[in-house]
Amino acid sequence: MPSFKQALKWIFVLGPVVTHALPVKEARQESGAPSGGLSDIDILNFALTAEHLESEFYRQGFAKFPDSDFMALGLSAASIASLKMVGQTEATHVSFLTSAIAAAGAQPVQQCTYNFGFTDAATMVATAKVLEAIGVSAYLGAAPLINSSAILGQAATIATVEARHQTFIRSAASKEPIPAAFDTPLQPRAVFTLAAPFIQSCPPGSNLAITPFPSIALQNPAAAIPGNDLILADANQPGGAQFCAFAAPGGAQFAPLTGGKCTVPQGLQGEVYMMVTKSQSIEDSEILAGPAVLSPS
Numbered sequence: 001m002p003s004f005k006q007a008l009k010w011i012f013v014l015g016p017v018v019t020h021a022l023p024v025k026e027a028r029q030e031s032g033a034p035s036g037g038l039s040d041i042d043i044l045n046f047a048l049t050a051e052h053l054e055s056e057f058y059r060q061g062f063a064k065f066p067d068s069d070f071m072a073l074g075l076s077a078a079s080i081a082s083l084k085m086v087g088q089t090e091a092t093h094v095s096f097l098t099s100a101i102a103a104a105g106a107q108p109v110q111q112c113t114y115n116f117g118f119t120d121a122a123t124m125v126a127t128a129k130v131l132e133a134i135g136v137s138a139y140l141g142a143a144p145l146i147n148s149s150a151i152l153g154q155a156a157t158i159a160t161v162e163a164r165h166q167t168f169i170r171s172a173a174s175k176e177p178i179p180a181a182f183d184t185p186l187q188p189r190a191v192f193t194l195a196a197p198f199i200q201s202c203p204p205g206s207n208l209a210i211t212p213f214p215s216i217a218l219q220n221p222a223a224a225i226p227g228n229d230l231i232l233a234d235a236n237q238p239g240g241a242q243f244c245a246f247a248a249p250g251g252a253q254f255a256p257l258t259g260g261k262c263t264v265p266q267g268l269q270g271e272v273y274m275m276v277t278k279s280q281s282i283e284d285s286e287i288l289a290g291p292a293v294l295s296p297s
Contacts, residue, residue, distance in 0.1 A: 038188065040151050041106045043142050046188055046208055047155065048097040050138055052111045053195055054131055055094050058087025060116060061124040069121035079172050086128070086165045093158050100154060112202040129173060130293050132166040133184075133271035134194050140185035179270035180249030186273060187284040189213065190291050194273075214238060216276055216290045224274070224294050226266045232276075235260025238288040240278045247273040247282050247291070254280045268296045 038046070062084060070080045094111075101108040118124055139159035146152045163183070171177045186194075193212040217233035224230060230244065243254045244262035249270045255262040257276065275282060275290035 055090040109206040137186040232260040
């Protein structure tokens, strides 16, 4: 079994790899919906999709691995109890969002079937560290798209808890709990791209009006370390690619993509999202492939 520190080194996720294609539901064009076609209820269902995934991730993980496996990583009994509380609060978020969506007269999305690829407790905790960072980024990215101040307030009560989850897991991993003064927002399509590799299939009517971006295909994914060059598997794909974007706490950095090659910037902290873009922007409209998750610290 790998050590806890080994499991928390650089992680490069080349998703999405979806076992079954997810049918795309036509976006609802309700009055007041943002230009992207997502209404406030769509955004709540997007949040519920993420909370379903996180809740089931912890449920399956704790069912598979005994406390002794987590203690072998150096976690105390108190830390294991706190980690389990993270899973319980994710389940509470599911109940809260389900009730809020139903109370608005809409149909809440149901839980999907997932494949988390669990191998041991170390990789579970390492994945939890990444999932919680994505959760924070998802709520931050969705906030500007919400029209209703009441719904925005409800989402904010969850976002702050997701941030505490991330801080706790970073502390338990002996990482700097607050690696930067700001967190990293991601727009819905980028977030769904990161969630898609875990989703095998969803019940009819529970598929989002969002499709994942193509994955980033690299010749040398193991070289995703600051200062190293990353080389695309095909220098001509994706078409129109101009930059490698590295979205990190405190802002995004862009490396020119020349001849299918770009250099990983220095000074990256926390969880970093790598994307291939057509401009120096990480708006969903500018992303051509990715994001993939890099964890430098």
